[in-house]
Amino acid sequence: DMSSNKSYIVKMSLPELIRITCSDINLRNDASKEGDESLINVHIDLNVLFDNVRGFILRSKFNDNIIKSLTEEPQRFFYYNNGITIIAKDIKSKELRIGGKWHFSISDFQVVNGGQTLRSIHKFNQNEETNIVNKLSKAHILVRFLRISDENLRNKIGEYTNSQNAISISDLRSLRSEQIQLEEFLETHEIQYFRKKGDFKDSKSYKYSIGKERLGQLLLSTMFGRPEIATNKKREIFDTLYDDLFIANDKLLS
Numbered sequence: 001d002m003s004s005n006k007s008y009i010v011k012m013s014l015p016e017l018i019r020i021t022c023s024d025i026n027l028r029n030d031a032s033k034e035g036d037e038s039l040i041n042v043h044i045d046l047n048v049l050f051d052n053v054r055g056f057i058l059r060s061k062f063n064d065n066i067i068k069s070l071t072e073e074p075q076r077f078f079y080y081n082n083g084i085t086i087i088a089k090d091i092k093s094k095e096l097r098i099g100g101k102w103h104f105s106i107s108d109f110q111v112v113n114g115g116q117t118l119r120s121i122h123k124f125n126q127n128e129e130t131n132i133v134n135k136l137s138k139a140h141i142l143v144r145f146l147r148i149s150d151e152n153l154r155n156k157i158g159e160y161t162n163s164q165n166a167i168s169i170s171d172l173r174s175l176r177s178e179q180i181q182l183e184e185f186l187e188t189h190e191i192q193y194f195r196k197k198g199d200f201k202d203s204k205s206y207k208y209s210i211g212k213e214r215l216g217q218l219l220l221s222t223m224f225g226r227p228e229i230a231t232n233k234k235r236e237i238f239d240t241l242y243d244d245l246f247i248a249n250d251k252l253l254s
Contacts, residue, residue, distance in 0.1 A: 006091060008104070008145040011078065014070075014121055014136040015039055017143070021048050021111070021118060031103060040129050044122040049115045066120040070131075074139040083142030084114025085161055087154050091147040106145065112158035117141070170213055170238040171196065178246050179212065185253050186210075213237070219245045219252070 019027050022042040027033050069080045088109035095102050111118055121141075125131055148154050173179060174196045183193040192206040193215070210218075216237035221227035224245070230237075237245060246252065 006093075006147055008091070008093065010102075010104075010143045010145060011140050012143045014074075014077070014139045014141060015132055017084075017118070017141060018042065018122060018125055018132075018136070020106075021045055021122070037132065039125070039132050041126050042122075043126075044119060048109065048111050049118070063116055063120045063123075066117060067124055070121070070124050070135055070139060074135045077139035078141060081117060081141055082114070083144065084117055085112050085144045085146065085157070086110065087112055087146045087148045087157055089147070089149050091145055104145070110154070110158075112154070113161035168238075169235065170216075173238050173242060173246075174212065176246075182246070182253070216241075216245055219249065223249065223251060 018039050019030075019033055019042075021044055022028060022039070023045040024042055027038060027042065028045075033039065066081070069077050073080075086106070086109050088106040090105075090107045092105040093102055121136070125136060146157065148157065179195050183195045186193040187206075190207040192204075192209040194209065194211040213234055217230040217234070220230045220233070220237060220241065233241070
C-alpha cells in the first residue's frame with residue numbers, strides 16, 4: 001500500500017545539505033549555489049527540525065566528534081557518519097545529463113533523524129569563513145529521502161529512528177587497533193581480555209581473565225596513582241583519560 005511512495009538514498013555534499021536547510025529561502029530554491037561562497041555563515045532553518053525529538057545538545061561528545069572529523073578528515077566524513085533521514089510530503093526527481101547527478105525537488109520536508117549532525121555541520125560552517133570551501137566541500141553524507149504524506153506514519157518514523165539502543169563509549173573503543181593489540185598481548189600471557197561484551201573463547205583455557213573496564217581502573221590506580229577516582233570515573237577512563245591510559249602509555253605492553 002506504500003508502493004507509490006518513492007524513496008531515495010542519496011550521497012549528498014555537505015554544502016548542498018547546508019543550502020537546502022538554511023534560513024535563506026532564495027538559496028534554498030537555487031540549486032546552482034551548491035558549494036558557493038554565498039553559503040558562508042548562513043543559519044539553519046529550525047523549521048526543518050520541528051519534528052525532531054531532540055534539541056541541540058551543546059556539550060556532547062558526539063557533536064564534538066562530528067566537528068573533529070570535519071576538521072581533520074572531511075573526505076572521510078561519509079564513512080564516519082550514520083547520515084540523516086528526511087521525510088517529505090512530495091519528492092520529484094530528474095536525472096541530469098551532465099556529471100551523472102540528479103535534481104530533486106522536495107516539498108514540506110523535515111529532518112526526523114540526524115538533527116544533531118545537521119546542527120553540528122551548520123555550526124562548523126559558521127566557525128570559520130574558509131570552512132565551506134576548504135573542508136565542507138570535500139565532505140559528503142548519506143541522506144534518506146522518504147516521501148510520506150500520512151502524518152501518523154511521519155510521527156512513527158521520527159519516534160522509531162531515534163529510539164535505537166545506545167552504545168557505550170567503552171564498547172565503541174573496543175574496535176580500536178590498540179585494544180586489539182592489547183588483547184593479543186595479554187593472550188600470549190594466558191590472560192583472556194574481554195574487549196567486547198559477550199566475546200568469550202571457550203576453545204582455549206586461560207589462567208586469568210579481565211574486562212577492559214577493570215583494566216582501565218587498574219591502570220588509573222597503579223600506573224597513574226589515582227585509585228581514589230578509579231571507581232567513580234569509569235566513563236572518563238574511556239573518554240577524556242583514554243589516550244593517556246591506552247595510547248600514550250608506553251609501559252602498557254612492556
